[in-house]
Amino acid sequence: MPRLTLQGAGPSLAFVPPAYTPWLRRAISLLIPLLLRRRGVQQVRPEGVEDLARLYAAQQQGRIRLLVAFRHPSTRDPLLMAWLLWHALPRAARRIGLELRRPVHCQFLYDRGIPLWAGALVGWVLSHLGGIAIQRGKLDRQALRAARDLAVHGPFPLAIAPEGATNDHGELISPLEPGLAQMAFWACEDLEAEGREERVMVVPLGLRYGLRRPDWTRIDRFLALLEGRLGLEAKPAAASDGSEARYGRFLAVAEGLLIALEGFYGRAHGLVLEPTGTFQDRLTSLRHRVLEMAERPFGLRSQGSLQDRCRRIEQAAWERMYRADLDALSPVDRSLADWTAAEAALALGHMRLVEPFAAISGTYVAAKPSPDRYAELLQILWRAVVWIEGRPEDPPPDLGPLQARIRLGTPIDVTARRGDYRRDRRRAVEDLTTAVGRGLEEAIADPA
Template sequence: MTVVFERPYEFVPPFRGTLWPWLIQRLRLYDRYLKRKEGVVDYELRGTEHLKQSLDAKHGVLLAPNHCRYADPLVMGWPARQLGIHVHAMASWHLFNEGRFDRFALRRMGAFSIFREGNDRQSLEAAIDILVEGRRPLIIFPEGTTNRTNDQLKPLLDGVAFIARTAAKRRAKRHADPAQSAAAGSGHVVVHPVAIKYLCLENIDRWATQQLDQFEQRLGWKLMPRRSIRERTVQLAEGLLALKEVQYFGHCNGGDLSTRRDNLIEHVLSSTESQMKLDKPSEDTRERVRLIRSTASSRYFDNGADPSTATELKRYVLAADFAQDLSSYPDSYLMPDQVTDTRIVETIQRMQETVNGKADHTIPLKAVIEFAPAIEVDTRRPPKGRRDPLMQSIEDDLTARLAKLATEARSLQS
């Protein structure tokens, strides 16, 4: 997720028209883009009757999917097309700066911006208004950023509950007013957790072997002994970690992979915080990354967008992003008794993104999109000092569904 240094943040509001979203669906532009850019060529919808019930009841609908791939927002266009509806989605500001066409297309598909490097009251109000109006479902990815790990859910951000609960209060207030009750529908706001799982449509051996061969050749690994795809993937991950340790520590460290990963994350973040003269906000990696990114952005524009400061600030941001990227490599993901074809593909593509800046998407994938029954949003404040019950319900549902969907992937022999 790139910090935009070219220009200061400017809120991009949601586009309310219906002609462009209808045309995009009609021309199947989602399908073309997903096939060409992400390798997603097929899909299966499950549980859409739950969403239809909420739409028929005229609830304000918030869709809360897991976020493991960049394809996720467009994948959500398929259920919208099948149900004959349009949606709005909260999208990171940097996506609107990839080019004029991207900015135009994102808006016409229903996206509006969120400034993740700071407080964005306009975006929050837009999200709340969409739920209060109840004309279109609103998509928010509660993990905040792309997880890259399909079978495991990252901790969810509580901002989703704030948006949903605020909207529920306002809808309830409108419902109580006879002059507005007809437009307010039922007065309810509901959340549908949505589990997205990507499955490989063909045997991955040929694709994985080709990608691993290219990686090993770049590292100068020649005439290697015969090993399984899993063993080669794990060894490459360890080799790339060692290279990063030399880059940041000046030497390789000992110990198991998870400990070395965590030590490198801590070193990168603490050294960056020290150079920027920042206090460590918490132990949470995402909070520390967010502070580094937001501080870099504000310092750049506070200094009059001086180009001489941009290089150093971008270096801080890249270091923080690398730390967050490292945190997306989970423990025990490729253990012999747990490894699947999709986990191998994810890990190889994640390494390609880390090293090359982009991944090979020639392996064809199928997206399974599964909707959970509605969770009605309680307007009361959550208990003080305890986890928000709404976020806990969303997390529990997504975790259970992803665990079940994970069993549909092909197991690999170690």
């Protein structure tokens, strides 16, 4: 969960164009195995990479234009994608006798906010790896034009995460945004306008992480640590089989945090929250009321999905925090601009606090009380706790090394849907987005 520190209003957010730099890719390629290990990923299991190599070969031969729709559960995903493309894919191609032209790479969209909270160096690296920075809360025409051009004329496939942001759930996909589907149909239009015969293909790519050696003892210690942070009575460790006692402790921790937030927003902000009902009803009420509070200073309407509302709040805050008119302001107005920026940052902080709970449901762990699902939700709760405490950089307790799985879904021929797009553009985009979602579900599902 990023935390943005702002001293005052800053200059407006300029478009960051892609500036692919081959030597940087080569240098980082050498570091990828080490960087993955530092992020806890000890083993990677790729599945279906030979089919992805065939698709890459088809693009290099001028037969298709390829868009990669990848799952985005974690901030580790860029490292995993880099390992796949720069290490695993060339090896897979050699195994099946394919000669892929080097470098094997992709260009990609990334959130314009990443350099703001991760630092200018990270932004520079993303740009010089060919990334296209996009502001998610508005119609970013410059970024869309750049991505559309690369989808048809770029030297590499284009990778997009249709979920738009991480949700920290290995087995739960967030609602997909329609941007990838629209980009694919634009590519069809542009190829047709140029008289080119390449077909546009979208390939879903499932990324999923899990504990390599699940350890219930570590999970119980994690629970005990959160119980202490929330002032709850420490409970004895559960049996090693994921028992009802452990689930009861987990629910107590989740409800303890919910009660703390309900009390804070009721006392400090006068929010009227759902006093009774299920945990999920109360969590939904809290999210809605806090987002309403964050929307109010910006004059935003409370409509659309939770993700849409968060994007609009973020964009409205940025417009007050990063301004093009600072040089023209008087000293007093410049100081007031700093005040405005600080108030916008505070509203953005409230949105950031409830945003991680977007995908939390009352059934995710109950339906499958696995160590992986416990680990995912406990880490979400941990990030909320350290965010409140003002220490967002504090890492969660170590639950052991991770293994990552990369699996290719069934490729989707978008050109074959071109007639549907001509007849009804909105419906065609919705149908393609649904098909991509099914492909991602297939790619992250447990083996039969």
